[in-house]
Amino acid sequence: MDYVIIGNSAAAVGAIEGIRKVDRKGGITVISDEPYHTYSRPLISYWLAGKVVEDKLIYRDKDFYKVNKVTAMLGLRACKIDFDGKKVELEDGTTAAYDKLLIATGGTPVIPQVEGFEKEGVYFFTKFDDVKKIKKAVDSGKKTAVIIGAGLIGLKAAEALRKLDVKVTVVELSNRILPAILDEEAGQMVQAYLEGKGINFKLTNSVTKILGDKEVSGVVLKNEAEISSDMLVVAIGVTPNTELIADKVKFNRGIVVNEKMETNISGVYAAGDVSEGFDIVYGSNRVLPLLPNAYLQGETAGRNMAGAETEFSGGLAMNAIGFGDLPMLTAGIINPDTAEFEILVDSYPEKYSYRKIILRNNRIVGYILLNEIERAGILTGLIRDKIDITPFKERLMSSDFGYVDFPESVRKFRLSGGAVQ
Known part of the structure; x- marks a missing residue:
């Protein structure tokens, strides 16, 4: 059996x-237009900021391909x-034949229609x-940057550039930063924190x-x-x-x-950011551009490619990120817009502290923790297992909320990983 993976x-x-758990002999070929050993893309901003060295970007040991008998065709598109x-x-004109194929080509950057985009200094x-x-x-002397986009990528770029003493202005079309994962109140807190670190923002605006x-x-x-700017980061x-x-x-x-x-x-097969996986909160297939989901989808695909019947149980939109000493976690539905949802909130702007839990039919379907x-782990488990939180609803927002608050049946279910009811 010959397996080919693009990505x-x-x-x-x-x-x-996943393949090697089932088939130790079949040939595996990995094709990538990047010349690097598999690495963690979320860490590239930390490399730019000087927080990690290149070796620490690697997602698996250097002998990963050899141990798994993989032919790595790197630097070839x-x-x-x-x-x-x-x-x-x-x-280069060569071909790779396959019996089973996985398309794991990820995502490609959205290119804005802006006059002058072809100039040097656009990244x-x-x-x-x-x-x-x-x-x-x-390193060559560029000291000012404009960043288009105040999402996760844009803000991590801004943070890294500030570490390099670059003056940064972030331009965002929305009226708040991180519009995909924060609500307006939490967004304002994070914006205030980042402004305190020297990052400037131009909201409800765009580069023309x-x-x-x-x-x-x-x-x-x-x-x-x-x-004025030496660089433009898209x-x-x-x-x-x-x-x-x-x-x-x-x-x-x-x-x-x-x-x-x-x-x-x-x-x-397809897996990762190029595919649509089952979202357990929305109950439908959606693009889930997160590293843990990508891995699980890939493992599921690999096992099935090798002949083991396996199903992807589903994932959810979840982000764990931090800026300086300000950590945040968000998951599921965070900006509900209909009356079927109930919202619980604790907000302390002076501490940059914010906790929001979104309920539907007395089940947690999303949260923001700033x-x-x-x-976070307990709340995520309650989302995944679709637990009725009625028996401990009044304790959800308590700072010491934990497993001790669960009814015995729920506690056993959670602590056993769902093995018992």
Whole structure:
């Protein structure tokens, strides 16, 4: 059996390990346009800030490919999939034949339609090579940056650049930062914290033009204001990288898969940010662009590719991130807009402390924890297991809430991992 995996991030690692749990002999080929050993992309901002060295980015040991008998074709871009002939064509003219194929191509940055985008000094913040280019620019004397996008990627880029003593202005179309994972009140707290670290924000605004001759010298905003800048970092999100599937593989926002992570083409699977996985909160398939979900989807795909019947049990949108000494965790539905939801909130802006739990039919479907994150694991478990919280609802917002507050039947269920009722 010959397995081919396009991509080399968390989903690919999960797939390799999933395959090897079932099949120790089949050939595995990994194709990636990046030349690096599999690494953790969330850590690239920490590398830029000088908090970690390159070796610490690696997601698995250096002998990972050798131990798992993987042929790693790194630094080569897959340019076409021949689904009929069951082979992947690479940019250097070589091909990789497969019996089973996993598409784990991740996401590709959203490119804004901005005049002057072709100028030198415009960067993305998605891959290791992106931050290497930014680091080189800073080392050469660049000291000011405009970042488009106040999402997770944009703010981690801003934080890293401030560590390098770069003056940073973040431009965001929304009226708040981190609009996908925070509500307005929590967003204002985090914004105030980051402003205290020297990061400037221009909200409800956008970049309409990039100034400069060959190199970036500044930007013009929608409100016609101008900001001088040596660099422009684009961080307005990613979209599933589906360029290889042509019109053969079914997709909505991401590649459509079943519970085995198999596409509409037999023997072809998809996992990670390029695919749609089952979201246990929404009860439907959605793109779940998170490393743990990507790994689990990849492992599920790998096991099925090797012949073991396995189903992806589902995931949920969840983010664990921190800025300086301000940690936060969010999960599930965080901005409900209908009367079917009940919202519990504790807010202490002076401490940058915020706790919000969202209920539907007396079951937790989402939360925001800012600065006080100790109960995140318990809350996530209650979401996953769809536990009726009625017996301990009045204790949910208590600082010492824990397993002791659960009825005995729920406590046994949670502590046994769901093995008993």
